[in-house]
Amino acid sequence: MSPNTLGPNDVLREDNYFLWEFNCRMALARKDLLDHVEMKSEGAAKRETEAWKAADFKAMAVISKLLSPVYQSMIRECKSAKEVWETLREFFVKQNLHNRVQLRKQLHEFQMTSGTDLGIACSSLMTSVYDFRLLATS
Numbered sequence: 526m527s528p529n530t531l532g533p534n535d536v537l538r539e540d541n542y543f544l545w546e547f548n549c550r551m552a553l554a555r556k557d558l559l560d561h562v563e564m565k566s567e568g569a570a571k572r573e574t575e576a577w578k579a580a581d582f583k584a585m586a587v588i589s590k591l592l593s594p595v596y597q598s599m600i601r602e603c604k605s606a607k608e609v610w611e612t613l614r615e616f617f618v619k620q621n622l623h624n625r626v627q628l629r630k631q632l633h634e635f636q637m638t639s640g641t642d643l644g645i646a647c648s649s650l651m652t653s654v655y656d657f658r659l660l661a662t663s
Contacts, residue, residue, distance in 0.1 A: 537592045542617040543659040549591050558584040561606035581606050628657045 534544035535552075553559045561584035564572070571577055584606035589597055596613065603609045631653050637646040 531591075535591055537596050537613070539620075542613075543656075545591065546614075549588060552587055552591065553584060556583065556587060558587060558606070562588075562610040564607050585609055625657070628653060632657060 532548070534541050535548050537545040537549075550559060550562075553562060558580060561581050572581075585600075585603070588606060588609050589600065592600070592613075599616065600609045600612055603612055632650075635650055635653065637643070
């Protein structure tokens with residue numbers, strides 16, 4: 526895959542927030558913009574400089590490029606990359622409880638039907654387990 530091609534978990538959809546969050550952090554880190562979403566209190570003076578504000582807009586652009594149009598509309602009014610990040614995080618954390626219930630149900634109802642490839646069934650089960658672990662740690 527070329528560096529300019531977006532993978533399936535590079536664009537935020539309703540079912541991939543935790544994978545997207547990791548990929549987005551990596552994209553911001555590659556451009557040395559990760560500080561804009563992980564703001565520490567000791568950097569308050571630095572945030573008032575023009576260079577910081579310009580870089581913050583770049584961070585917002587990186588994040589918005591990795592969103593589906595549905596979620597781009599959610600962040601339209603945000604004034605900083607940190608605000609964008611927190612808006613998305615709050616939205617998906619609220620959905621967390623519902624997702625946990627759905628994933629738990631999916632894990633309890635998992636069955637390998639006859640004729641199903643064992644590798645595909647294991648992959649499906651491991652994906653559900655991985656998603657559940659991600660939800661549990663958030």
